[in-house]
Amino acid sequence: xxxxxxxxxxxxxxxxxxxxxxxxxxxxxxxxxxxxxxxxxxxxxxxxxxxxxxxxxxxxxxxxxxxxxxxxxxxxxxxx
Amino acid sequence: xxxxxxxxxxxxxxxxxxxxxxxxxxxxxxxxxxxxxxxxxxxxxxxxxxxxxxxxxxxxxxxxxxxxxxxxxxxxxxxxxxxxxxxxxxxxxxxxxxxxxxxxxxxxxxxxxxxxxxxxxxxxxxxxxxxxxxxxxxxxxxxxxxxxxxxxxxxxxxxxxxxxxxxxxxxxxxxxxxxxxxxxxxxxxxxxxxxxxxxxxxxxxxxxxxxxxxxxxxxxxxxxxxxxxxxxxxxxxxxxxxxxxxxxxxxxxxxxxxxxxxxxxxxxxxxxxxxxxxxxxxxxxxxxxxxxxxxxxxxxxxxxxxxxxxxxxxxxxxxxxxxxxxxxxxxxxxxxxxxxxxxxxxxxxxxxxxxxxxxx
Numbered sequence: 093x094x095x096x097x098x099x100x101x102x103x104x105x106x107x108x109x110x111x112x113x114x115x116x117x118x119x120x121x122x123x124x125x126x127x128x129x130x131x132x133x134x135x136x137x138x139x140x141x142x143x144x145x146x147x148x149x150x151x152x153x154x155x156x157x158x159x160x161x162x163x164x165x166x167x168x169x170x171x172x
Numbered sequence: 173x174x175x176x177x178x179x180x181x182x183x184x185x186x187x188x189x190x191x192x193x194x195x196x197x198x199x200x201x202x203x204x205x206x207x208x209x210x211x212x213x214x215x216x217x218x219x220x221x222x223x224x225x226x227x228x229x230x231x232x233x234x235x236x237x238x239x240x241x242x243x244x245x246x247x248x249x250x251x252x253x254x255x256x257x258x259x260x261x262x263x264x265x266x267x268x269x270x271x272x273x274x275x276x277x278x279x280x281x282x283x284x285x286x287x288x289x290x291x292x293x294x295x296x297x298x299x300x301x302x303x304x305x306x307x308x309x310x311x312x313x314x315x316x317x318x319x320x321x322x323x324x325x326x327x328x329x330x331x332x333x334x335x336x337x338x339x340x341x342x343x344x345x346x347x348x349x350x351x352x353x354x355x356x357x358x359x360x361x362x363x364x365x366x367x368x369x370x371x372x373x374x375x376x377x378x379x380x381x382x383x384x385x386x387x388x389x390x391x392x393x394x395x396x397x398x399x400x401x402x403x404x405x406x407x408x409x410x411x412x413x414x415x416x417x418x419x420x421x422x423x424x425x426x427x428x429x430x431x432x433x434x435x436x437x438x439x440x441x442x443x444x445x446x447x448x449x450x451x452x453x454x455x456x457x458x459x460x461x462x463x464x465x466x467x468x469x470x471x472x473x474x475x476x477x478x479x480x481x482x483x484x485x486x487x488x489x490x491x492x493x494x495x496x497x498x499x500x501x502x503x504x505x506x507x508x509x510x511x512x513x514x515x516x517x518x519x520x521x522x523x524x525x526x527x528x529x530x531x532x
Binding site: 138139140143160 | 416
Protein backbone atom coordinates (compact mmCIF):
# COMPACT_ATOMS: atom_id res chain seq x y z
CA UNK A 93 0.00 0.00 0.00
CA UNK A 94 2.85 2.36 0.74
CA UNK A 95 4.52 1.27 -2.45
CA UNK A 96 5.48 4.16 -4.67
CA UNK A 97 6.29 3.64 -8.32
CA UNK A 98 8.98 5.57 -10.17
CA UNK A 99 7.69 7.30 -13.28
CA UNK A 100 8.75 10.08 -15.64
CA UNK A 101 6.72 13.26 -15.96
CA UNK A 102 5.86 13.44 -19.67
CA UNK A 103 3.24 16.18 -19.47
CA UNK A 104 2.86 18.91 -16.87
CA UNK A 105 0.38 21.73 -16.52
CA UNK A 106 0.26 23.43 -13.14
CA UNK A 107 0.28 20.53 -10.69
CA UNK A 108 -1.44 18.15 -13.11
CA UNK A 109 0.90 15.68 -14.77
CA UNK A 110 0.88 12.67 -17.01
CA UNK A 111 3.54 10.16 -15.96
CA UNK A 112 5.06 7.18 -17.70
CA UNK A 113 6.52 4.01 -16.22
CA UNK A 114 7.52 1.09 -18.41
CA UNK A 115 5.25 2.37 -21.18
CA UNK A 116 2.22 2.71 -18.93
CA UNK A 117 0.87 6.23 -18.70
CA UNK A 118 -1.46 7.69 -16.14
CA UNK A 119 -2.48 10.98 -14.53
CA UNK A 120 -0.78 12.15 -11.36
CA UNK A 121 -0.34 15.38 -9.44
CA UNK A 122 2.75 17.22 -8.26
CA UNK A 123 1.02 19.20 -5.47
CA UNK A 124 3.26 17.54 -2.85
CA UNK A 125 6.42 18.02 -4.88
CA UNK A 126 6.28 21.56 -6.27
CA UNK A 127 9.91 21.37 -7.44
CA UNK A 128 9.07 18.61 -9.96
CA UNK A 129 9.61 19.60 -13.59
CA UNK A 130 8.72 18.14 -16.96
CA UNK A 131 11.04 15.21 -17.71
CA UNK A 132 11.85 14.52 -14.02
CA UNK A 133 11.73 11.03 -12.60
CA UNK A 134 9.51 10.95 -9.52
CA UNK A 135 8.04 8.42 -7.12
CA UNK A 136 4.28 8.24 -7.49
CA UNK A 137 2.13 7.07 -4.61
CA UNK A 138 -1.66 6.97 -4.78
CA UNK A 139 -1.70 9.43 -7.67
CA UNK A 140 0.74 11.95 -6.17
CA UNK A 141 4.45 12.53 -6.74
CA UNK A 142 6.15 12.33 -3.34
CA UNK A 143 9.86 12.42 -4.13
CA UNK A 144 12.39 12.88 -6.90
CA UNK A 145 14.28 9.73 -7.79
CA UNK A 146 17.40 9.02 -9.84
CA UNK A 147 17.66 6.93 -13.01
CA UNK A 148 19.44 4.01 -11.34
CA UNK A 149 16.88 3.69 -8.55
CA UNK A 150 14.00 3.93 -11.03
CA UNK A 151 15.43 1.20 -13.26
CA UNK A 152 16.04 -1.14 -10.31
CA UNK A 153 12.48 -0.68 -9.10
CA UNK A 154 10.98 -1.24 -12.55
CA UNK A 155 12.97 -4.45 -12.86
CA UNK A 156 11.71 -5.61 -9.47
CA UNK A 157 8.11 -4.77 -10.36
CA UNK A 158 8.47 -6.70 -13.61
CA UNK A 159 9.69 -9.74 -11.67
CA UNK A 160 6.82 -9.51 -9.18
CA UNK A 161 4.36 -9.22 -12.04
CA UNK A 162 5.84 -12.31 -13.74
CA UNK A 163 5.68 -14.22 -10.47
CA UNK A 164 2.04 -13.22 -9.89
CA UNK A 165 1.18 -14.46 -13.38
CA UNK A 166 2.81 -17.82 -12.67
CA UNK A 167 0.87 -18.02 -9.42
CA UNK A 168 -2.38 -17.29 -11.22
CA UNK A 169 -1.65 -20.13 -13.62
CA UNK A 170 -0.84 -22.48 -10.74
CA UNK A 171 -3.97 -21.67 -8.79
CA UNK A 172 -6.21 -21.05 -11.79
CA UNK B 173 26.72 -7.77 -6.24
CA UNK B 174 27.60 -11.16 -4.78
CA UNK B 175 30.47 -9.54 -3.01
CA UNK B 176 28.10 -7.07 -1.33
CA UNK B 177 25.88 -9.93 -0.22
CA UNK B 178 28.81 -11.88 1.23
CA UNK B 179 30.03 -8.78 3.02
CA UNK B 180 26.61 -8.24 4.62
CA UNK B 181 26.36 -11.91 5.55
CA UNK B 182 29.74 -11.77 7.25
CA UNK B 183 28.58 -8.83 9.36
CA UNK B 184 25.38 -10.69 10.24
CA UNK B 185 27.32 -13.80 11.32
CA UNK B 186 29.55 -11.69 13.47
CA UNK B 187 26.58 -9.99 15.15
CA UNK B 188 25.02 -13.38 15.94
CA UNK B 189 28.29 -14.59 17.49
CA UNK B 190 28.74 -11.40 19.51
CA UNK B 191 25.15 -11.28 20.77
CA UNK B 192 25.16 -14.96 21.70
CA UNK B 193 21.37 -15.24 21.41
CA UNK B 194 18.80 -14.85 18.69
CA UNK B 195 18.63 -11.40 17.10
CA UNK B 196 15.15 -10.21 16.12
CA UNK B 197 14.82 -7.49 13.54
CA UNK B 198 11.38 -6.14 12.74
CA UNK B 199 10.52 -4.76 9.33
CA UNK B 200 7.79 -2.13 9.56
CA UNK B 201 6.76 -2.01 5.94
CA UNK B 202 4.48 -4.31 4.01
CA UNK B 203 6.53 -3.77 0.88
CA UNK B 204 9.63 -4.98 2.73
CA UNK B 205 7.69 -8.04 3.89
CA UNK B 206 6.75 -8.98 0.33
CA UNK B 207 10.25 -8.31 -1.01
CA UNK B 208 11.83 -10.40 1.77
CA UNK B 209 9.61 -13.38 0.98
CA UNK B 210 9.72 -13.07 -2.77
CA UNK B 211 13.49 -12.81 -2.96
CA UNK B 212 14.12 -15.64 -0.51
CA UNK B 213 16.25 -13.41 1.75
CA UNK B 214 15.14 -15.34 4.85
CA UNK B 215 16.87 -18.48 3.67
CA UNK B 216 20.19 -16.66 3.31
CA UNK B 217 20.25 -15.32 6.87
CA UNK B 218 22.27 -16.93 9.64
CA UNK B 219 20.29 -19.15 11.99
CA UNK B 220 20.53 -16.70 14.85
CA UNK B 221 18.94 -13.85 12.90
CA UNK B 222 15.21 -13.65 12.68
CA UNK B 223 12.99 -11.21 10.79
CA UNK B 224 9.64 -10.27 12.31
CA UNK B 225 6.92 -8.70 10.16
CA UNK B 226 5.61 -5.68 12.03
CA UNK B 227 2.56 -3.44 11.68
CA UNK B 228 3.65 -2.13 8.29
CA UNK B 229 0.58 -2.86 6.23
CA UNK B 230 -2.11 -0.18 6.65
CA UNK B 231 -4.96 -2.51 5.76
CA UNK B 232 -3.74 -5.09 8.29
CA UNK B 233 -3.58 -2.66 11.22
CA UNK B 234 -7.03 -1.24 10.53
CA UNK B 235 -9.30 -2.05 13.44
CA UNK B 236 -12.41 -4.17 12.98
CA UNK B 237 -14.64 -1.26 14.07
CA UNK B 238 -13.41 0.79 11.10
CA UNK B 239 -14.30 -1.98 8.64
CA UNK B 240 -17.72 -2.29 10.28
CA UNK B 241 -18.26 1.44 9.84
CA UNK B 242 -17.38 1.13 6.14
CA UNK B 243 -19.88 -1.72 5.72
CA UNK B 244 -22.54 0.22 7.58
CA UNK B 245 -22.07 3.23 5.31
CA UNK B 246 -22.16 1.02 2.21
CA UNK B 247 -25.72 0.06 3.10
CA UNK B 248 -26.99 3.61 2.91
CA UNK B 249 -28.76 4.61 -0.30
CA UNK B 250 -27.50 8.17 -0.10
CA UNK B 251 -23.83 7.15 0.17
CA UNK B 252 -21.28 6.25 -2.47
CA UNK B 253 -18.13 4.62 -1.08
CA UNK B 254 -14.82 5.51 -2.74
CA UNK B 255 -12.06 3.13 -1.71
CA UNK B 256 -8.57 1.98 -2.64
CA UNK B 257 -8.71 -1.57 -3.98
CA UNK B 258 -6.89 -3.01 -0.93
CA UNK B 259 -9.93 -2.53 1.32
CA UNK B 260 -12.50 -4.27 -0.87
CA UNK B 261 -11.99 -7.78 0.49
CA UNK B 262 -11.33 -7.09 4.17
CA UNK B 263 -13.97 -8.91 6.17
CA UNK B 264 -15.96 -7.19 8.90
CA UNK B 265 -18.98 -8.47 10.77
CA UNK B 266 -21.44 -9.34 8.02
CA UNK B 267 -19.19 -9.71 4.98
CA UNK B 268 -16.88 -7.38 3.09
CA UNK B 269 -17.41 -4.64 0.50
CA UNK B 270 -16.85 -7.32 -2.14
CA UNK B 271 -19.74 -9.44 -0.90
CA UNK B 272 -22.16 -6.51 -0.91
CA UNK B 273 -24.84 -6.56 -3.58
CA UNK B 274 -23.40 -6.37 -7.10
CA UNK B 275 -23.66 -2.85 -8.40
CA UNK B 276 -23.81 -1.56 -4.86
CA UNK B 277 -22.67 1.96 -4.19
CA UNK B 278 -18.93 1.22 -4.09
CA UNK B 279 -16.29 2.61 -6.43
CA UNK B 280 -12.63 1.62 -6.44
CA UNK B 281 -10.34 4.60 -6.89
CA UNK B 282 -6.62 4.85 -7.56
CA UNK B 283 -6.20 8.20 -5.88
CA UNK B 284 -7.91 10.62 -3.53
CA UNK B 285 -8.28 12.88 -6.55
CA UNK B 286 -10.57 10.32 -8.21
CA UNK B 287 -12.64 10.19 -5.02
CA UNK B 288 -13.15 13.95 -5.04
CA UNK B 289 -14.09 13.80 -8.72
CA UNK B 290 -16.92 11.40 -7.77
CA UNK B 291 -18.30 14.14 -5.52
CA UNK B 292 -18.48 16.46 -8.54
CA UNK B 293 -19.91 13.72 -10.78
CA UNK B 294 -22.58 12.58 -8.30
CA UNK B 295 -23.89 15.76 -6.64
CA UNK B 296 -26.90 13.90 -5.21
CA UNK B 297 -24.77 11.34 -3.37
CA UNK B 298 -22.62 11.70 -0.29
CA UNK B 299 -19.19 10.43 -1.27
CA UNK B 300 -17.29 8.76 1.58
CA UNK B 301 -13.59 8.29 0.90
CA UNK B 302 -12.14 5.29 2.75
CA UNK B 303 -8.84 6.91 3.65
CA UNK B 304 -6.43 4.30 4.96
CA UNK B 305 -2.66 4.45 4.89
CA UNK B 306 0.32 5.78 6.78
CA UNK B 307 2.10 9.09 6.29
CA UNK B 308 2.78 8.18 2.66
CA UNK B 309 -0.93 8.29 1.82
CA UNK B 310 -2.26 10.90 4.25
CA UNK B 311 -0.92 13.95 2.34
CA UNK B 312 -2.90 12.86 -0.75
CA UNK B 313 -6.06 12.91 1.38
CA UNK B 314 -5.13 16.32 2.79
CA UNK B 315 -4.73 17.77 -0.71
CA UNK B 316 -8.26 16.87 -1.76
CA UNK B 317 -9.84 17.89 1.54
CA UNK B 318 -8.35 21.35 1.07
CA UNK B 319 -9.56 21.35 -2.51
CA UNK B 320 -13.07 20.34 -1.45
CA UNK B 321 -13.06 23.24 1.03
CA UNK B 322 -11.84 25.69 -1.60
CA UNK B 323 -14.44 24.58 -4.12
CA UNK B 324 -17.21 24.55 -1.52
CA UNK B 325 -17.98 20.89 -2.17
CA UNK B 326 -20.45 19.71 0.46
CA UNK B 327 -21.00 16.05 -0.48
CA UNK B 328 -17.46 14.78 0.13
CA UNK B 329 -16.49 13.04 3.38
CA UNK B 330 -13.42 11.27 4.65
CA UNK B 331 -13.47 8.24 6.93
CA UNK B 332 -9.95 8.73 8.20
CA UNK B 333 -8.11 5.54 8.99
CA UNK B 334 -4.76 7.25 8.55
CA UNK B 335 -2.12 6.14 11.00
CA UNK B 336 1.31 7.23 12.16
CA UNK B 337 4.18 4.76 12.12
CA UNK B 338 6.36 6.03 14.97
CA UNK B 339 3.71 5.82 17.75
CA UNK B 340 3.16 2.14 16.80
CA UNK B 341 6.89 1.41 16.98
CA UNK B 342 7.02 3.14 20.36
CA UNK B 343 4.15 0.97 21.60
CA UNK B 344 5.83 -2.21 20.38
CA UNK B 345 9.10 -1.56 22.19
CA UNK B 346 7.24 -0.49 25.33
CA UNK B 347 5.46 -3.84 25.63
CA UNK B 348 6.89 -6.10 28.33
CA UNK B 349 7.06 -9.24 26.20
CA UNK B 350 8.47 -7.67 23.05
CA UNK B 351 11.55 -9.23 21.49
CA UNK B 352 12.59 -6.56 19.00
CA UNK B 353 16.30 -5.77 18.84
CA UNK B 354 16.16 -3.36 15.91
CA UNK B 355 13.92 -1.91 13.22
CA UNK B 356 14.29 -1.98 9.47
CA UNK B 357 12.33 1.20 8.79
CA UNK B 358 9.99 1.80 5.85
CA UNK B 359 11.35 3.49 2.73
CA UNK B 360 8.39 5.31 1.29
CA UNK B 361 6.90 6.42 4.61
CA UNK B 362 10.34 7.88 5.33
CA UNK B 363 10.28 9.73 2.00
CA UNK B 364 7.54 11.81 3.65
CA UNK B 365 8.47 11.93 7.36
CA UNK B 366 12.27 11.82 6.87
CA UNK B 367 14.56 9.37 8.63
CA UNK B 368 14.99 11.89 11.45
CA UNK B 369 11.51 10.87 12.66
CA UNK B 370 12.92 7.62 14.08
CA UNK B 371 15.51 9.37 16.26
CA UNK B 372 13.32 8.96 19.33
CA UNK B 373 13.19 5.16 18.96
CA UNK B 374 16.98 5.05 18.80
CA UNK B 375 17.52 7.47 21.66
CA UNK B 376 14.81 6.46 24.12
CA UNK B 377 14.64 2.75 23.47
CA UNK B 378 18.19 2.01 22.30
CA UNK B 379 17.04 0.25 19.15
CA UNK B 380 18.95 0.66 15.89
CA UNK B 381 16.72 2.12 13.16
CA UNK B 382 17.84 1.76 9.55
CA UNK B 383 15.78 2.98 6.60
CA UNK B 384 16.12 0.86 3.47
CA UNK B 385 14.50 0.71 0.06
CA UNK B 386 12.71 -2.43 -0.95
CA UNK B 387 15.06 -3.92 -3.52
CA UNK B 388 16.55 -7.11 -2.05
CA UNK B 389 20.05 -5.63 -2.07
CA UNK B 390 18.85 -2.64 -0.05
CA UNK B 391 17.21 -4.94 2.48
CA UNK B 392 20.29 -7.14 2.83
CA UNK B 393 22.54 -4.12 3.28
CA UNK B 394 20.06 -2.57 5.71
CA UNK B 395 20.18 -5.74 7.80
CA UNK B 396 23.97 -5.66 7.50
CA UNK B 397 24.05 -2.11 8.84
CA UNK B 398 21.84 -3.09 11.78
CA UNK B 399 24.11 -6.05 12.54
CA UNK B 400 27.19 -3.83 12.39
CA UNK B 401 25.61 -1.69 15.10
CA UNK B 402 24.64 -4.71 17.18
CA UNK B 403 28.20 -6.05 17.06
CA UNK B 404 29.50 -2.65 18.13
CA UNK B 405 26.80 -2.59 20.85
CA UNK B 406 25.45 0.66 19.45
CA UNK B 407 22.06 1.97 18.40
CA UNK B 408 22.17 4.46 15.57
CA UNK B 409 19.87 6.15 13.13
CA UNK B 410 20.75 5.63 9.50
CA UNK B 411 19.24 5.67 6.03
CA UNK B 412 20.80 3.64 3.25
CA UNK B 413 17.93 4.60 0.91
CA UNK B 414 19.78 7.76 -0.04
CA UNK B 415 18.27 7.94 -3.53
CA UNK B 416 14.90 8.84 -2.02
CA UNK B 417 15.00 9.53 1.73
CA UNK B 418 16.42 12.63 3.42
CA UNK B 419 16.60 13.41 7.12
CA UNK B 420 13.82 16.01 6.90
CA UNK B 421 11.60 14.20 4.38
CA UNK B 422 9.06 15.94 2.18
CA UNK B 423 8.25 19.12 4.11
CA UNK B 424 5.49 20.18 1.67
CA UNK B 425 3.67 16.91 2.34
CA UNK B 426 4.22 17.23 6.10
CA UNK B 427 2.78 20.77 6.04
CA UNK B 428 -0.23 19.49 4.10
CA UNK B 429 -0.88 16.86 6.81
CA UNK B 430 -0.46 19.44 9.60
CA UNK B 431 -2.88 21.88 7.99
CA UNK B 432 -5.73 19.39 7.73
CA UNK B 433 -5.17 16.81 10.45
CA UNK B 434 -4.29 16.55 14.11
CA UNK B 435 -2.95 13.45 15.87
CA UNK B 436 -5.66 11.64 17.83
CA UNK B 437 -5.80 8.53 20.01
CA UNK B 438 -6.96 5.56 18.00
CA UNK B 439 -7.28 1.80 17.79
CA UNK B 440 -4.92 -0.52 15.93
CA UNK B 441 -5.53 -4.17 15.27
CA UNK B 442 -3.33 -6.14 17.65
CA UNK B 443 -1.90 -3.11 19.37
CA UNK B 444 -5.09 -1.67 20.86
CA UNK B 445 -5.47 2.00 21.64
CA UNK B 446 -2.39 4.09 20.91
CA UNK B 447 -2.08 7.67 22.04
CA UNK B 448 -1.89 10.24 19.23
CA UNK B 449 -1.36 7.58 16.57
CA UNK B 450 -4.12 8.38 14.10
CA UNK B 451 -4.97 11.42 12.04
CA UNK B 452 -8.25 13.25 12.57
CA UNK B 453 -9.48 16.15 10.45
CA UNK B 454 -9.26 19.41 12.39
CA UNK B 455 -10.64 22.93 12.47
CA UNK B 456 -12.53 24.02 9.39
CA UNK B 457 -11.81 20.64 7.76
CA UNK B 458 -13.69 18.71 10.47
CA UNK B 459 -16.86 19.27 8.40
CA UNK B 460 -15.53 16.60 6.03
CA UNK B 461 -15.15 14.00 8.81
CA UNK B 462 -17.43 11.02 8.09
CA UNK B 463 -17.37 9.93 11.75
CA UNK B 464 -18.97 13.22 12.79
CA UNK B 465 -21.28 13.50 9.81
CA UNK B 466 -22.77 10.01 10.07
CA UNK B 467 -22.49 9.62 13.86
CA UNK B 468 -20.31 6.50 13.73
CA UNK B 469 -18.82 4.72 16.72
CA UNK B 470 -15.09 4.11 16.98
CA UNK B 471 -15.20 1.78 19.97
CA UNK B 472 -13.40 -1.50 19.33
CA UNK B 473 -15.44 -4.63 18.71
CA UNK B 474 -14.53 -8.14 19.75
CA UNK B 475 -13.28 -10.36 16.93
CA UNK B 476 -14.60 -13.88 17.45
CA UNK B 477 -13.21 -15.43 14.27
CA UNK B 478 -10.13 -16.92 15.95
CA UNK B 479 -7.93 -14.80 13.69
CA UNK B 480 -4.54 -14.06 15.25
CA UNK B 481 -3.49 -11.20 12.94
CA UNK B 482 -2.97 -9.02 16.00
CA UNK B 483 -0.23 -11.27 17.38
CA UNK B 484 1.32 -11.60 13.92
CA UNK B 485 1.49 -7.80 13.63
CA UNK B 486 3.31 -7.50 16.95
CA UNK B 487 5.88 -10.10 15.91
CA UNK B 488 4.68 -12.43 18.70
CA UNK B 489 3.79 -15.35 16.42
CA UNK B 490 4.46 -16.32 12.82
CA UNK B 491 1.46 -16.83 10.51
CA UNK B 492 1.64 -20.67 10.42
CA UNK B 493 1.21 -20.68 14.21
CA UNK B 494 -2.37 -19.45 13.72
CA UNK B 495 -4.79 -22.36 13.64
CA UNK B 496 -6.71 -20.85 10.72
CA UNK B 497 -3.66 -20.33 8.48
CA UNK B 498 -3.77 -22.21 5.18
CA UNK B 499 -6.88 -24.19 6.12
CA UNK B 500 -9.73 -21.87 6.97
CA UNK B 501 -7.87 -18.73 5.97
CA UNK B 502 -6.31 -18.41 2.51
CA UNK B 503 -5.92 -15.50 0.06
CA UNK B 504 -9.02 -16.79 -1.78
CA UNK B 505 -11.07 -17.05 1.42
CA UNK B 506 -9.38 -14.73 3.91
CA UNK B 507 -10.52 -14.43 7.53
CA UNK B 508 -8.15 -11.70 8.64
CA UNK B 509 -6.65 -8.62 7.01
CA UNK B 510 -3.07 -9.98 7.01
CA UNK B 511 -4.28 -12.61 4.54
CA UNK B 512 -6.38 -10.16 2.48
CA UNK B 513 -3.75 -7.57 1.76
CA UNK B 514 -1.07 -8.58 -0.70
CA UNK B 515 1.34 -6.85 1.69
CA UNK B 516 0.14 -8.76 4.74
CA UNK B 517 2.50 -11.17 6.47
CA UNK B 518 0.02 -14.08 6.22
CA UNK B 519 -0.51 -13.56 2.50
CA UNK B 520 3.25 -13.37 1.88
CA UNK B 521 3.85 -16.56 3.90
CA UNK B 522 1.09 -18.34 2.05
CA UNK B 523 2.08 -17.25 -1.45
CA UNK B 524 5.85 -17.40 -1.32
CA UNK B 525 6.40 -19.97 1.42
CA UNK B 526 4.12 -22.44 -0.33
CA UNK B 527 5.81 -21.86 -3.66
CA UNK B 528 9.23 -22.44 -2.14
CA UNK B 529 8.14 -25.83 -0.81
CA UNK B 530 6.96 -26.78 -4.28
CA UNK B 531 10.32 -25.88 -5.77
CA UNK B 532 12.26 -28.05 -3.33
